[in-house]
Amino acid sequence: MQKTGKIIARKKYSMTFAITGAAVFILGWVLFYFLDPAVFYDLGLYVALVGAAFGLYGLRHLTARQYKGIDVEISASTAKRFLTNNAIMLALLVMVIVIMIMEPRFMKLQVMLDILTQSSTRMTVALGISFTLLIAGTDLSAGRMVGLAAVISTSMLQTADYANRFFPDLPHMAVIIPIILSVLACAVFGLLNGFLVAKYEMHPFIATLAVQVIVYGVNSLYFDMEPNKSQPIGGVRPDFVALGQKKILVIDGVFPGISVLVPIAIFFVILIWFILNKTVFGKNVYAIGGNREAAVVSGVNVFKTIMGIFILASVLYGIAGVLEAARTAGATNNYGNGYELDAIAACVVGGVSLNGGIGKVSGIVSGVLIFTVIQYGLQFIAVSPMWQQVIKGIIIAVAVAIDLSKYRKK
Secondary structure (H helix, E strand, O other), X not given: OOOOOEEEOHHHHHHHHHHHHHHHHHHHHHHHHHOOHHHHOOHHHHHHHHHHHXXXXXXXXXXXXXXXXXXXXXXXHHHHHHHHHOHHHHHHHHHHHHHHHHOHHHXXXXXXXXXXXXXXXXXXXXXXXHHHHHOOOOOOOHHHHHHHHHHHHHHOOEOOOOOOOOOOOOOOOOOHHHHHHHHHHHHHHHHHHHXXXXXXXXXXXXXXXXXXXXXXXXXXXXXXXXXXXXXXXXXXXXXXXXXXXXXXXXXXXXXXXXXXXXXXXXXXXHHHHHXXXXXXXXXXXXXXXXXXXXXXHOOOOHHHHHHHHHHHHHHHHHHHHHHHHHHHOOEOOOOOOOHHHHHHHHHHHOOXXXXXXXXXXXXXXXXXXXHHHHHHHHHHOOOOHHHHHHHHHHHHHHHHHHHHHHOOOO
């Protein structure tokens, strides 16, 4: 295809972003030290982060092999393509700026850290559900599996002196045992999801909807057992709660620390990136999503790959459920309700196509973070919960519409 716009050398394009990013980064720290924190809070840190993002973007384009020797075209068509591909993200960023103007306290560093903490468990769910989206499927049972893992883990990890113990005579056990049991319980239902989709070629929407109902029913029956009788589970052991509430890198009077959930989420981001980009299994996932018939012809074992997708996804849901229970120090059978919709929306906003075969881990991360920022921001400026649902629904609808329009011709 012949380029018709202005052509800029890749090195010049990359260096422009890298140098601009470095300048903005330095400006951010200058603002952080000289602006009145009572008025501007931690605005300088946000400016520095924007600069860092620009700089990293420039360095990536300068060093990545895929861009080597390819010049950059700047034209009306490339601008339109950029706006189409990033319309939702740009709109949400504008909304964030509006929230900051309406409520300057949103610029506090603690707000950013709270958003990262809230994003962590949802990130794990989104990473799991992204596998099902990459094969042009979905998983509606994700949220209920989060609730199942939360209930099972907390029911076995209550303090000995708690008045309303789920299992009054259960002896003290290592934290890892209930965690493993919780994840395995989710894996069983993930196996069922995969079997229905792979063996009977049932549409993932129907298969996972059926499993969603089953999981919620099983969890509710377990939650209603004597002597608990559907009472919220509390009195959770401190060693388990530490998994979700412990702070690291705390510097008294300087830095409040980061939740341990953040590095855990980063670990899973790196792990899933490695699986999708550096393993045969990951390449098979993209192959099935891109063209299932071609994948079969090329020797991909579709049955095993789909089974692996749903089992891996369910394990991630289980881990997210355990971490969410630890973060909140309790659980009910309604934990995780609706998480799958938020995860799907975050993935689509981050560039994962519902048509399958297209999506990056970096996009999923940005989608989850931006979606969490919007939810947190709307709560921060006291928007009615009903209006929050309306806005969330509009975001999902627009994101899906844009995604479908991009591939309609295909």
